[in-house]
Amino acid sequence: MFSRVLSGGICGIESYQVLVEVDVSNGLPIFEMVGYLSSEVKEAKERVKTALRNSGYMLSPKRITVNLSPANVRKGGTAFDFPIAIGVLSGFELIRKEQLKDTLFIGELGLDGRIYAIRGMLPIVIMAKKHGIKRCFVPKENEKEACTIHGIQVIGVNNFEQAVSFLFKKEPIQYVEKSSDLTELLKSSDYQEDFSEVCGQERVKRAIEVAAAGFHNLLMIGPAGTGKTMLARRIRSILPPMNLEECLEVSKIYSVAGLLSEKDSLVTQRPFRAPHHTVTPQALAGGGRFPMPGEISLAQCGVLFLDELPEFSRNSLEILRQPLEERQIKISRLYGSYNFPAKFLFVAAMNPCNCGYYPDMNRCTCSARDISKYLGKISQPLLDRMDITVEVSQMNYGEIYNQKKGESSIIIAHRVKRARAIQQERYKGLGFETNGELSAKLIETYCFLEKEETALMEKVFNQFKLSIRAYHKILKVARTIADLEECEQIKSIHLNEAICYRTLDKRYWGR
Ligand SMILES: [Zn+2]
Missing domain, CATH: 3.40.50.300 (P-loop containing nucleotide triphosphate hydrolases)
Structure with missing residues (x-):
């Protein structure tokens, strides 16, 4: 099953849209990552596999291929862990495609499934808004920073499980109040x-x-x-x-x-x-x-x-x-x-x-x-x-x-x-x-x-x-x-x- 998750990368102080494509198929069980990646991004597969297991997902052994596009930009950092994990679950048909529509995911995953803060949240949300993305799942610690941009829904999550339950709306989503009028401030x-x-x-x-x-x-x-x-x-x-x-x-x-x-x-x-x-x-x-x-x-x-x-x-x-x-x-x-x-x-x-x-x-x-x-x-x-x-x-x-x-x-x-x-x-x-x-x-x-x-x-x-x-x-x-x-x-x-x-x-x- 093929799935696609929206995310964002940083170049200088600007952000660009990254598409995380995940394909899950039968075959030799390997986890492959492609798309001009730095070593930290390649290591995401270990964090993702462990974090998924520790969040309670026992996935059957299959061939998983992850591609991060655009392919011509070198992607660094650990912020793609979270969208990759979401993509894998979607590839296993545990999340429906409609649930990922117009939604951006960003954050680093801990081995226990915790989601850690990243750098450059603000330019990523600005980029997301520009691309017409409707909501962003971000690390809880970055939530306030992301919320400074109006006109886009921001959902701060502490861990992977919470993110998934938000997607299925098992837990009510609480929004942080947007900051007061900036011009006045x-x-x-x-x-x-x-x-x-x-x-x-x-x-x-x-x-x-x-x-x-x-x-x-x-x-x-x-x-x-x-x-x-x-x-x-x-x-x-x-x-x-x-x-x-x-x-x-x-x-x-x-x-x-x-x-x-x-x-x-x-x-x-x-x-x-x-x-x-x-x-x-x-x-x-x-x-x-x-x-x-x-x-x-x-x-x-x-x-x-x-x-x-x-x-x-x-x-x-x-x-x-x-x-x-x-x-x-x-x-x-x-x-x-x-x-x-x-x-x-x-x-x-x-x-x-x-x-x-x-x-x-x-x-x-x-x-x-x-x-x-x-x-x-x-x-x-x-x-x-x-x-x-x-x-x-x-x-x-x-x-x-x-x-x-x-x-x-x-x-x-x-x-x-x-x-x-x-x-x-x-x-x-x-x-x-x-x-x-x-x-x-x-x-x-x-x-x-x-x-x-x-x-x-x-x-x-x-x-x-x-x-x-x-x-x-x-x-x-x-x-x-x-x-x-x-x-x-x-x-x-x-x-x-x-x-x-x-x-x-x-x-x-x-x-
Ligand atoms: Zn002197």
């Missing part, structure tokens, strides 16, 4: 950290506001203990709340990474990722046998903060270059390549030298050679990708003495939101939304300069021997500064601020 997402807790550092806060408003990469330079981390942690509190599409995309990444819990079945706040400088290039980029998103993808739609930037290995830093340009990362494997999204606000912090006090030569104890060696760990191409560089200095006595509460995140966020709205309107239909994503080709159109401003930029270009990339960065940041002022034309005052942000590195790197 996203609007109300509050961050613990607030800019009002940061006293002083007005110049840095301004630079952060510009970075957030235009989606510009930011580098903060200053001695230890000046609050660089504290500032970085608060950046997401001034970014606009995520929209539904962003929330689902980020949640899909966390689902595939196995980071969604029953409590947090969706990511509703912008992520803040701050990997330690000992992070391996692979953990940063993602990868592995079952490709998993790395730190740069986990920072999707949020902030990736690298503190002590020169301490990161050169390989780790070089990995950042591609995603900073393309907003995604491609991971190539023997069995195919995967794209993971990697659109994040890049924020880095560093000491200017080993002791931290350069260029204050009264306090810096480093030799000129040490300083250039330290700064030299940041490559020119990476430096070129920073839009805004800002110094974070130690507060003087006056600043500490006059301590008053800083501006709250809500107020700053309001200005950021307005500037973002102007950009969204301007770039409507172009496939991007912020000045930071403006391509070189479009800069002339959207960052048009009048005579006086052109003369200023020419002078600066020659004086600082700017690269084209640096020149473009200045224009893009000036565009954001003008947008924050709701000014249609970029003026000298906007350019001057942007020039300060982009030429500070010359002071340190002297190139």
Whole structure:
């Protein structure tokens, strides 16, 4: 008897439909599995046979052939155990075909018949809904995550027996209540950290506001203990709340990474990722046998903060270059390549030298050679990708003495939101939304300069021997500064601020 069961596989952060075909016939009793499978999938036959036996099914010895299609995609993981077991029972005519109609099964089987949670539940349910599948049998632990998608029935099961009795409706099916309106949930997402807790550092806060408003990469330079981390942690509190599409995309990444819990079945706040400088290039980029998103993808739609930037290995830093340009990362494997999204606000912090006090030569104890060696760990191409560089200095006595509460995140966020709205309107239909994503080709159109401003930029270009990339960065940041002022034309005052942000590195790197 032949049977067919619907299931789903994961490629990158997307899911594709998998058909589990089972044929049970008379002949030499063997259990054969085909369809471009990894070793874990091949091992499913042992788990399935044992789990069926331990769930009370004594099947007569027959020839069982299982095929997983599409055949051109390599399938990994243990999530096909459950649909294979269902297919086998159906092949033995213990489940009727109508019972499997428009129904997806996914989950790992334990030898005792228990059904274990899998990674990537969310993209699988999204795929199922797209394909018109009406109900999904999922591991109980994944039930809440699956339930975040409306318009599809989700049945969480603890073990195989329970799944079968649900199919025969021996037990009433209890549904988990679908989560409340997501749009409301996203609007109300509050961050613990607030800019009002940061006293002083007005110049840095301004630079952060510009970075957030235009989606510009930011580098903060200053001695230890000046609050660089504290500032970085608060950046997401001034970014606009995520929209539904962003929330689902980020949640899909966390689902595939196995980071969604029953409590947090969706990511509703912008992520803040701050990997330690000992992070391996692979953990940063993602990868592995079952490709998993790395730190740069986990920072999707949020902030990736690298503190002590020169301490990161050169390989780790070089990995950042591609995603900073393309907003995604491609991971190539023997069995195919995967794209993971990697659109994040890049924020880095560093000491200017080993002791931290350069260029204050009264306090810096480093030799000129040490300083250039330290700064030299940041490559020119990476430096070129920073839009805004800002110094974070130690507060003087006056600043500490006059301590008053800083501006709250809500107020700053309001200005950021307005500037973002102007950009969204301007770039409507172009496939991007912020000045930071403006391509070189479009800069002339959207960052048009009048005579006086052109003369200023020419002078600066020659004086600082700017690269084209640096020149473009200045224009893009000036565009954001003008947008924050709701000014249609970029003026000298906007350019001057942007020039300060982009030429500070010359002071340190002297190139
Ligand atoms: Zn020093």
